Amino acid sequence: MNNTLKELDTIAVENFRQYLRIPSVHPNVNYEPCVEFLEKLSKSIGLQFTVFRDVPDNPTVVVTWMGKDKTLSTIMLNSHMDVVPVFEDKWTHKPFDADIDENGNIYGRGAQDCKCLGIQYLEAIRRLIKNDFQPRRTVHVTFMPDEEVGGGNGAGMCVTTDNFKRLNVGFALDEGGEGVGNTLVVYYGEKKRETITVHCTGQSGHGSSLLENTAGEKLRFILGKFYDYRAEQKKKENEEQRTDNITTLNLTMVKGGVQHNVIPDEFVLGFDARIPPKNVQEFETTINGWCKDAGEGVWIDPSENEAHGSTSLTDSNIFWVAFKKAAREMGFQTDLRILHANTDGRYFRKALIPTIGFSPNLNTPVKAHQNDEFLNINVFLEGIRIYVRIITALADA
Numbered sequence: 001m002n003n004t005l006k007e008l009d010t011i012a013v014e015n016f017r018q019y020l021r022i023p024s025v026h027p028n029v030n031y032e033p034c035v036e037f038l039e040k041l042s043k044s045i046g047l048q049f050t051v052f053r054d055v056p057d058n059p060t061v062v063v064t065w066m067g068k069d070k071t072l073s074t075i076m077l078n079s080h081m082d083v084v085p086v087f088e089d090k091w092t093h094k095p096f097d098a099d100i101d102e103n104g105n106i107y108g109r110g111a112q113d114c115k116c117l118g119i120q121y122l123e124a125i126r127r128l129i130k131n132d133f134q135p136r137r138t139v140h141v142t143f144m145p146d147e148e149v150g151g152g153n154g155a156g157m158c159v160t161t162d163n164f165k166r167l168n169v170g171f172a173l174d175e176g177g178e179g180v181g182n183t184l185v186v187y188y189g190e191k192k193r194e195t196i197t198v199h200c201t202g203q204s205g206h207g208s209s210l211l212e213n214t215a216g217e218k219l220r221f222i223l224g225k226f227y228d229y230r231a232e233q234k235k236k237e238n239e240e241q242r243t244d245n246i247t248t249l250n251l252t253m254v255k256g257g258v259q260h261n262v263i264p265d266e267f268v269l270g271f272d273a274r275i276p277p278k279n280v281q282e283f284e285t286t287i288n289g290w291c292k293d294a295g296e297g298v299w300i301d302p303s304e305n306e307a308h309g310s311t312s313l314t315d316s317n318i319f320w321v322a323f324k325k326a327a328r329e330m331g332f333q334t335d336l337r338i339l340h341a342n343t344d345g346r347y348f349r350k351a352l353i354p355t356i357g358f359s360p361n362l363n364t365p366v367k368a369h370q371n372d373e374f375l376n377i378n379v380f381l382e383g384i385r386i387y388v389r390i391i392t393a394l395a396d397a
């Protein structure tokens with residue numbers, strides 16, 4: 001390893017650790033220390049720095065690397081500044097100290113989810129600038145607030161603003177999942193999260209009678225259908241050994257009843273479902289059918305219809321072609337998947353921006369949201385090298 005490279009690695013690790021030391025942790029995150037830190041960092045690389053303050057207390061940081069051709073749509077490299085809470089007594093290293101252990105593991109909340117990405121993007125650009133590379137397309141490195149609590153005050157709002165529209169984003173990278181072996185996992189869509197509320201109504205009366213048409217019998221029917229379906233999905237998951245084609249379904253709330261000797265006129269069931277985009281319509285038809293079959297007085301509350309678009313990864317998408325080629329040249333395969341969780345990516349896709357959820361951190365135990373979250377120094381540095389190639393390819397597509 002030559003000296004300059006070693007020096008760049010040291011700088012990258014130091015910046016990562018500094019960012020981890022900022023406790024941008026829920027609830028009530030103060031983002032200003034992140035904003036200050038990112039301003040200093042981006043200026044040290046020679047990049048333009050802007051903050052959108054459309055939502056009070058929820059700034060969006062935009063770091064811009066100007067391209068040669070300003071008429072082209074731009075590339076967005078997104079991550080979020082906020083992190084989930086910690087149970088500090090369960091950590092062997094303090095969650096906001098960024099300690100490194102003897103194996104080179106860097107500990108900190110956000111080490112994987114996803115402060116690493118923001119620094120890896122910027123440090124990859126620092127290297128490209130050092131090599132006198134100037135991109136054809138402008139590249140925006142964005143840092144969102146609020147992702148870990150749904151992103152409504154972050155990316156969700158941001159994509160609707162004029163400030164954001166002026167960025168003219170043509171393609172985005174956002175957080176994804178870690179790859180294994182020689183395979184980069186690429187998420188092109190997300191499961192739709194559906195909160196299902198089923199009302200089972202019927203005849204009320206004395207607890208000592210065997211009335212017809214009771215809420216309890218309908219509850220039993222509905223529960224049977226939902227849990228038969230769940231068992232099928234579970235079987236499919238075991239067979240396929242992957243979860244992205246699976247609909248998850250769980251009973252999470254039960255409401256009803258006033259006292260033991262009164263048959264109530266209603267029970268309300270709450271379910272949490274996560275549905276692959278291509279199965280949403282069929283699933284909704286199916287559960288509505290069950291309600292019909294359950295008898296009169298059973299219905300589902302209308303859900304907010306937030307359909308999650310997917311990004312089409314075909315050969316007509318020049319950014320995907322460029323990504324895939326860069327991956328292949330580095331000796332990687334790509335595995336296309338639907339993400340089981342929700343990220344800011346869904347807002348970008350909704351704003352019709354083709355978006356890939358992707359992490360360059362390979363072969364690392366998944367520690368997002370867990371105690372002792374860490375990322376190994378070598379994985380982190382290798383991730384920067386992967387981004388160097390991918391950013392080059394995207395920016396020149």
Ligand SMILES: [Zn+2]
Nearest residue numbers: 080113114175
């Ligand atoms: Zn995240």
